[in-house]
Amino acid sequence: MTSTELKHQARLQEWAGAIQDCRSSGLSVRQWCRERGTTPTTYYRWERELLSVASTTKALPETPAVAFAELPVPKQVPCNVAERSATLRMDNVSIDIYPQCGPEQLKTLVEILRTC
Template identity: 25%
Template structure:
């Protein structure tokens, strides 16, 4: 005999559970196993909440790979000795090249959704970009 289906959780309940999971430091799978939640149900809830434009944090295993724009991490600098070219006259000087006016390489990534084209540069504010993409998703529904 099959077991009766458990009561459905509300969006608010799922949102709280997802926040708790993502703040626990555990992987989504480990947290779900500890709390008796099917991983598939958990990810379905994440998908539903994202579609309704809820701000869901990254899972702990994805957070390790995300670019941290807020930290003040230091990079090691290495000095490189640059030696002068021993044969400077052997290579003719290069002509000054101007980029073709129809090419725009100032952006790093270009997203296209239906009739909307979004060009993003490296200096784009991540929060602003997140809000724009969220707005575009909402317009697609």
């Protein structure tokens, strides 16, 4: 898709929202356009174009809006050798167990050690 086509698609989406806003505002098209500094001619041209696109494609393609969210940096928990609770050793394999290790994790670790 060319940049001109992308710009046109963006304008179509912009006007689709504007037309919905006009229809739900309770104002006449003339009043709504006057408040927004546009002309009824422009409004109806975009409305015709949207209806034309809708009739040829059956529906406007829904492009999900991209949203970004700032996530907090995970808190780093240092695991100091002095803090370990236990060390499991089987043959030449050893695993240090720390206080944060839950029962399910410990069970999984033991099962993994048995396979080594």
